Amino acid sequence: MRHRTLGRATAAALGAALLLTACGGSDDEGTDEIVGAEKKNSASPSAPAEEDPDAPAFDFPGDLKADVEPADTGDEKKDAVLRDQGYALSAMVESYGRQKATANFERYWQDPAYTTYVKDFARFADEGQRIAGTGRYFNREVKQVRDGSALVVFCEDQSDGYVVDAGTGKNVSADGGNSAVVRLYRQTLTRTDDGTWAVAESDWTEGDGTCR
Template sequence: MNRRPTLLAALTLTAAAALTLSACGSDDSSKSKDNDKIAGADTGDKASASPSPSEPESGSRPKISLPSDVTYEFEWKKTGDAQKDAVLSDAEQRIKAVDMAIAKQDPLDKAYRFYSEGAAAAGSEKYIQEFVDHKARTTGLTRYYNETVTIKDDGTASLVYCEDQSKAFNKFLKTGKTDVTPVTKDSYVVYAGTLRKNDSGVWVTERLISQRGSAKCQP
């Protein structure tokens, strides 16, 4: 997702593999140091604790509704370029839609699939399923920063950005317990993705890879 080929070459993990929920056997098991939280989007949008359905209507974007304890800080800046700003906006919505699918415990939720296709959609489905299997969802604040967006000659876009998961955690649905874990270098994740503008004018993410502990993202 970025202009840095050396960075892209270093990113070898898929988003699903890099951000898996810890394989704990019960709700009171401790989480791994990965501080496993998938991406979400939008600046501090709050909704009821029971997310509403998000069935995309024909020709319209899906409604995104998240629990009030799932919040975001997007430091992505407007570029002044209409295409680049649209890429950032749709990437943000994809992130948010994945968190909503986790909250709804629905690995096939239509909202995140509205903003992703191919390998990216498959990776998100697998990742969401991990939360469903452990009856958990995300909670807390996630920050996004250090973004770089490039429109390529073939019409696709590349996007690289950082995620700060130091204040984001797993919350188990049965007990309501939040698994608060220590902050380490692995709390900071770099992502690289490829997006394509579809026939509906939506920039869908086709590929997404990530790496924890990247020097690019450390505070």
């Protein structure tokens, strides 16, 4: 079943679920050429990724990690889209860990997906909770591009994620954080004025066999 409404990664439902979302992806087909992106440094404080000296720096809590599998297609323009989409995923995890939209999230996300996630960050903050563990993202692939937008599909493995009390760091997931949750995502990215590919729409299918 495909979900297009906001979910919650708390003890009430998927306890171990790291991430959620729901803004609707594109089902259009196209073969337009992808425009590459110019990369600039972000203001976040941690060390950048090893492969790209101009990568944004992310400030994760010590018990939180985004494991984004590299996607090298050999096509410079497609790789530019996948690079920024990978940064967007890390920015999402970072923001869940910090309970607010970080500078990286501001750069790599746009409406309607932006507002959907920001509301969820606020819910975690209101409940005094945040995510911890590792979110794994793999099988990332550019499917199409049309009029400055790109469609990317990928898999998310939430099995190593859980929810903690933001103050104490104690695991508060209903199942202790052991749920094996795998999702197939479709995300639409748009190219901003500064050349960044930002996620504008996102939808997912839970338990899709493609990600096994």
